[in-house]
Amino acid sequence: MQTKPLALRILDILAIVLLGISAYLALNAPTERVMGEVQKVFYFHIGTAWTALLGFILAGVFSVIYLITKDLKWDRFQVAAIEVSLVFFLITIVLGSIWARPAWNTWWTWDPRLTTAAVTELIYVAYFMLRQGIDDPDRRARFGAVYALVGGLSAPITFFAIRLFRTIHPVVIGGTNPEADGGFSMTPDMRSAFFFALFAFSIIFIDLFWNRIRLGDLQEKVEQLKLKVSM
Amino acid sequence: MVDKTTEIRSVPLERRSHKSSFIKAVGAVVWKDLRAEFRSRELFSAMLVFSLLIILIFNFALELDIKTRQSVTSGVLWATFAFAGTLGLNRSMAIEKDRGCLDGLLLAPVDRSAIYFGKVISNLAFMLIVELIVLPVYSVLYTVNLFQPGLLLVILLGSIGYAGVGTLLAAMSVQTRTRDILLPILLFPVVIPVLLSAVKASSGFLNGADWEEIVLPLNLLIAYDIIFIALAFMVFDNVVEE
Numbered sequence: 347m348q349t350k351p352l353a354l355r356i357l358d359i360l361a362i363v364l365l366g367i368s369a370y371l372a373l374n375a376p377t378e379r380v381m382g383e384v385q386k387v388f389y390f391h392i393g394t395a396w397t398a399l400l401g402f403i404l405a406g407v408f409s410v411i412y413l414i415t416k417d418l419k420w421d422r423f424q425v426a427a428i429e430v431s432l433v434f435f436l437i438t439i440v441l442g443s444i445w446a447r448p449a450w451n452t453w454w455t456w457d458p459r460l461t462t463a464a465v466t467e468l469i470y471v472a473y474f475m476l477r478q479g480i481d482d483p484d485r486r487a488r489f490g491a492v493y494a495l496v497g498g499l500s501a502p503i504t505f506f507a508i509r510l511f512r513t514i515h516p517v518v519i520g521g522t523n524p525e526a527d528g529g530f531s532m533t534p535d536m537r538s539a540f541f542f543a544l545f546a547f548s549i550i551f552i553d554l555f556w557n558r559i560r561l562g563d564l565q566e567k568v569e570q571l572k573l574k575v576s577m
Numbered sequence: 578m579v580d581k582t583t584e585i586r587s588v589p590l591e592r593r594s595h596k597s598s599f600i601k602a603v604g605a606v607v608w609k610d611l612r613a614e615f616r617s618r619e620l621f622s623a624m625l626v627f628s629l630l631i632i633l634i635f636n637f638a639l640e641l642d643i644k645t646r647q648s649v650t651s652g653v654l655w656a657t658f659a660f661a662g663t664l665g666l667n668r669s670m671a672i673e674k675d676r677g678c679l680d681g682l683l684l685a686p687v688d689r690s691a692i693y694f695g696k697v698i699s700n701l702a703f704m705l706i707v708e709l710i711v712l713p714v715y716s717v718l719y720t721v722n723l724f725q726p727g728l729l730l731v732i733l734l735g736s737i738g739y740a741g742v743g744t745l746l747a748a749m750s751v752q753t754r755t756r757d758i759l760l761p762i763l764l765f766p767v768v769i770p771v772l773l774s775a776v777k778a779s780s781g782f783l784n785g786a787d788w789e790e791i792v793l794p795l796n797l798l799i800a801y802d803i804i805f806i807a808l809a810f811m812v813f814d815n816v817v818e819e
Contacts, residue, residue, distance in 0.1 A: 413815055469766040476763060479753030488815045489749045493763065496742065499808060500767040507770040507797055 393547030401431030606695025651779035
């Protein structure tokens with residue numbers, strides 16, 4: 347039995363501590379004047395969104411590398427990235443929904459970002475359904491990589507397509523949207539809480555990502571041992 | 578001097594023969610599909626009846642009176658094409674798989690992308706034929722004139738994108754355990770840009786909107802078609818590899 351590498355164990359603990367500190371900073375940051383307490387959702391909302399998007403982009407890169415090298419290691423990387431990102435993105439959507447109820451007076455609206463988020467979630471759920479239907483590991487990896495590429499390319503195009511309609515989603519970082527509803531500007535305290543949340547979630551993502559890759563490696567080993575026993 | 582000129586001449590000639598053999602291979606796949614279909618008419622009749630039924634369902638679900646018709650016609654049309662399209666895509670690949678034709682096709686000494694393009698063209702042909710029948714039926718049923726050159730262009734561009742991505746994904750889904758139910762699940766989330774811009778451009782043409790309003794979704798359709806057919810062309814080998 348392989349034990350967990352020490353670096354990964356340290357990273358596990360670090361991730362939990364950072365999550366705690368980040369929550370503390372977010373709760374102690376100044377309360378936004380108009381929206382009140384619910385605005386605090388924003389720190390984790392952006393934290394999870396940023397890491398999830400990073401994971402989806404990484405998955406696209408991994409699938410290109412897999413299709414070129416045909417090394418199953420890259421397939422395990424890709425699955426790990428997509429699985430963790432899928433969960434993070436779901437958290438982003440749920441948190442955004444919690445914020446939207448008081449700010450926009452609705453849980454959901456068909457705004458470009460929200461719609462693209464929903465479509466992206468569905469694409470990667472379909473990705474796992476595709477993988478589930480295939481037994482041969484090489485074929486599963488090839489199809490997974492192809493679909494991750496198709497999906498990863500289509501999601502940004504969906505975003506631009508829906509941008510043809512108006513958006514009400516606020517743009518807090520870089521640029522303002524005059525039609526946005528619920529935008530605000532940050533004080534230095536909020537800014538530090540915000541950037542700390544980004545940092546914390548990046549570390550948490552790396553930790554989960556690493557754990558998931560390790561799990562994939564172990565699964566692979568179990569499969570091989572099973573094959574050996576049955577032979 | 579003499580050597581050089583013959584060299585220069587021989588390169589394009591070789592290339593031309595390579596190109597023509599590729600086109601011949603594509604044509605052979607298309608011809609095979611069309612001929613099989615004209616003999617059985619399984620796929621075509623199923624798609625056609627299915628799309629008429631969808632229009633019927635929409636008629637009751639939306640109560641297509643004159644007022645709502647104006648705003649939802651393009652949506653109803655594209656939903657019909659999308660649903661009928663999956664039926665055709667599924668079937669056209671399932672036939673190849675069931676009767677072991679896919680292996681035969683793969684054994685043929687041609688570039689595998691020729692198989693992909695052949696399949697796309699035949700799928701596109703079936704979609705267009707069904708669409709060309711649905712349009713006049715819809716026009717008669719609801720007294721709107723759908724035969725406008727702009728709208729036909731949008732339908733062509735949208736169908737190209739749909740068939741291009743759909744053929745790639747159908748080739749994958751028929752090789753899985755959950756084949757029939759998997760294709761729409763894989764296909765619909767990734768063709769949303771096509772449906773979105775096609776609906777927007779179609780309703781623009783139908784309601785006589787300004788050119789500036791139509792040209793944006795139209796450009797998006799063209800961009801999508803190019804990007805995804807190029808991508809499918811590059812990765813198709815990985816989908817059919819054994």
